[in-house]
Every structure is written in structure tokens, then in C-alpha cells.
Amino acid sequence: MKAELSPRTRTALYGLMCVLLIPFVFPTWWMVTSSIKPISDIFAFPPQLIPQSYDWTTYSKVFELQPFVRQYWNSAYIAALVTVGTMVVSSMAGYAFARIRFPYANTIFMIVLLGLLIPSEVTIVPLFQMFLKAGMVNTHWPLILVPIFGAPSVFATFVMRQFFVTLPAELEEAARVDGLGRFKIFAKIALPLAKPALASVAIFTFLHSWNLFLEPIVFLSSAEMFTLPQALTQYTDAYGGPMWNIQLAAATLTALPVLIVFVIAQKQFVEGLAHTGLKG
């Protein structure tokens, strides 16, 4: 039941929300406006919240100084593959943990979940040695395989399992009577109903892969292979100092697709998380 708020409470509430919004909105605003400021204006005091003069050449320099289109493509296709791969792995694993009775299912699931507790920094060195032996260093394979079969996928599996657990058993029994085997029940009944959970898995997997930083700097060494977060660190002058406005222009371009995806899909994202029983 929705309680009616008095106008005074409502005003106070909106006021509070505006204040709380500042730490979230200000960095984005600063990034976007600073990307078109001359570098001297970025450090001007008092700070210029609204740019006084505009320098649009920063955006063309982003593409001149680095193979930015190539790096954009790298990030995009890696994120797409990781997203699709994680959706496949986590939906199947989540379904199995939720629906198939096999010995020690819960124990195995707990062990899998424990993987979430291991920081990626701990495993990065052995992973590097493994991929080095396999001749995959300075390729995109580690950035694709590690998230699909590593910790991000574990979280996705957890989300999918929580969804499949709530699916009524009678639906599957009806499908069995209708003549479907286990895999077809999964593909034709369970998976289409899991769209909200899949959507949230897709969004956070995409975000995770898009923002991945440690793994690229460990595994990749040539500019042509870089992904965006790594590329952002390359906009430096001859002395190694950052070219702030160009770097922020590149950061703006990097954040753009993520913002667009989130704005479009935020409803599914929230619904999907609601299904897991998690509150964020």
C-alpha cells in the first residue's frame, strides 16, 4: 500500500534525494564538461561547472593518438562474447543446480560460490603462467575465457539458479507429459521464462567485461590489442603526465554505450536482481 506523503515531507524527501544524487552525477558531469574544456580551464579556480570556452579537437585527438576505433572494437566484441558465453554457461549451470537432483548438488554449489570470495588479484599470476604456456598472452583469449568460466560467471550462475528455483515444478511436469526431455524443457520452457534474470546477467556481465582493467594490463602488451579502460591510460604527454581533456574525452566515449544500455534496460536489471532475493 502506498502511503500518501504530505507536501512538506515530499519536498524534504526530494531535497534529500537531490543532495544524495550529487556524488553520483557530479563525476559524470565533470568528465563530460572537462572533455571539451582547454586543459587550463580544468584546473581553474574557482572550478568552472559550466565550460567558458570549448575545445572540440579533444575528440579528434582521441582517435589520432591511439588506435581508438580498434580498441573500441576490441572492448565491444570481447564484452559481447563474454556476455553471450556467460549467459549460456550460467543459465545451464543455474538450471542444473536448481532443478537436477544429483549427489552433493548443494555442496558443490557452495564450493562454486566460494569462488566468489577469491579476489582476482590472487589468481592472476597462476592464470598468467597458464595462458603463457598456452601461447595466449597478448591475445584476447584470457579476457574472454576467464570471465566466462571464472568468478563473474559464478555470480551469474547464482542469479540464474535463484530464478529457476522459483519456477513451479508443475510446469516442467506438464512439459514432461507433453513429451519434452530435460534439455528441451530447459530450452523451451525454463529459459524463455528466465528473460528478466537473463537480462540482468547480460547487463552486469557486459559492464564487468567492459570495465575490466587488471586482466588487460596483465595479459595485453600492444596498443592494437588494448581494450578501452587500458587505452585510457595511454593518453599521456612526452613526460608521462596525463593529457586530461583528451583522456576525459576518451572516457566519455567509453562510458556512453554503457549509459545507453543501462537507461534502456534498467527495468529488466532491477527485476532480474529482485528475482535473486538480493537487495542492492
Add this chain to the structure above:
Amino acid sequence: MADVTLSDIRKSYGALKTIHGVNLDIRDGEFVVLVGPSGCGKSTLLRMIAGLETITDGTLKIGDRRVNDLDPKDRDIAMVFQSYALYPHMTVATNMGFSLEHRGANKAEINERVNWAAGILGLTNLLDRYPRQLSGGQRQRVAMGRAIVRNPQVFLFDEPLSNLDAKLRVVMRGEIKALHRRLKTTTIYVTHDQVEAMTMADRIVVLNGGRVEQIGAPLDLYDRPANQFVAGFIGSPSMNFLTGTITEQGFQTSDVVLPLPASKGTVMGQAIVYGIRPEHFRLNDHPGRASVSAEIVLIEPMGSETQVTMRLGDTQVIGVFRERISGTTGDIINISLDIDAIHLFSGDGAIRLN
């Protein structure tokens, strides 16, 4: 259509035995209702027939085939679930045609069968809707449509009306019965509602604690229950039971003596259970007729009849009278008993004596 034969069917979950050797022959085209209290094993038995639960021991035949180890899809059965189990992401038409589609039927055939079933069930205008856009009764009909579209040998219904309100339940009861009359498909129907069982069944199977208590036509069960459990389960309000002994004068319970019907199975001094249905009490307005006095505890006028809770000796009984009765708690009324409608059971209630 086919016979269904259960021979010594048993079910255990580890050491826990839930079904203890059920034998049942269901004839081709028959409508059999499995009824019993919660936990009596009726749904488990139905699910074993469907193939959704394994059979621990015994033989299950559909037609001439032993189907114990067959998958549900290979048993040629269709099932209507309590929650209907319609696929939420498919339209009514897709839901109904899904099993045919999966079995490789061509599109024209699927359309023809779906339209035929929709016509019978009054769903023709709803074929493009999704389950969430339907009322409870409509969903129920779609679930039945999904079952009949395939023309299976046996229909299985698992408490299909329990999610509907009382009024709609009566309507759907009639529709299921009409559907059975039309299709004449062997039907096994599970319910805990004895009214549903009485009104729908050709034969009722009363289950209790994983055992069959009695099998018979509804009125046979009502008129001649095989034991105290069946007597108490079938009929609403349920049969009154008094415990006492057989004496020269009749049946003695506390300080009250009630008339006894002729019975070969009783001996003098034997402790028995004396059963009488609420409608078999009469108000004794004939001065010459033998009567007993009862103290009124509660009068509940229902309009068409009056339900009176009375104290007969030490036991509280319920009587249903056609007459309107005036009186208050503590008043004494004279009643007589319909001696032909009295049921005598052994002291432990396990055997019928008359």
C-alpha cells in the same frame, strides 16, 4: 481409450512406505475418482500412473502394455494439474498445440485439433490470449483443452478445481463430466472433496494412509460403507458414531438404548460402533413410535433444512431435518431413528457388521 490396471502397486521413499499395495482395475471409458484426506497417497498414486513418480513395486498396465518404466510421454496419457501449469510465455493456441507440435504433427493438423478442442470448451475467442489474460475458469478450460487435443488413452486430473471459487467449481464439475460423456476417455480424477467425488465418479476409490479402504459406486459407498473410515469420510455433514455394547434391549450407549437392525455379525455384549447419518433422524411426531430424547445443543437453520446438534447420552450428534425446528439450547426433543439406515461397525471400526 484403454483399461488401466494397477496390481499391488507400492511406493517407498527410502524406508518410508507411502503406498501399500494398491489393486485397481479401471475399465475402458470409466470415470474413477481417487478420494481421501490429505496425505493419503492419492496424488502420489496418480503421479505414478502419469510416470512423474517411479513405481517401487507392482505392475501398472495401460491397455495391454506394462508401463512401469516408460516415460510420461510414452504412456499416452494427458494430465491436468492443480495449478493448471499453462506455459506463461505461450498463447492459448500454442499451449494447446504444444504437445502435438513436439510430436511432429504438421501445422494443419495442429490447427484442426486445437480448433476442435477450443470449440468444445468455448475457447475459440481466446486462442490468441496469454494465460495471464485469462480468468481462473478459462485457465482451467485451457488446461483441459491441452489434455484433450492429443486424444490420449487416459486423462489424469490432479485436484483440478481446488483453485476455483465454490460457484465456479460447481460449473466446472459439470463441464468436466459433460466432456467425459462426450469423449468417453478413461479418466482418473484426484480430489479431497467428497462432494466432487460423489457427483462425478462412476466409481470412487477411497484411500487412507496409502491403502484402499473401499472401491464402489458413489451411492454404494454412501449406503453401505465398508468401514468406519469410509462411513465418516463420505457424506456431509458426516455420519454420527456412537460407541457402546449390544444388549437384550438394543444398542446401549451410556444411559441411552437405541434400536438395532437385524444383523448376523453381532453377538450379545459385543462392543460396537453404531453409525447413523444426520438425515436419518426423524422428529418423532407419531406418538406410537419408539423414540429417544435428545438435548438440543445448537440449531442451525439452513432454509431448506435445519441442522441440529444434539446430545444423545454422552455423545454429541448432528441431525438434519426437513422441518423447521424451534427451541433453544437445553430443550429436549424426541427423535426416532430410521432403523434400515443404521450402520454397525466392529469396535475398532475396521469391519462392517450389518
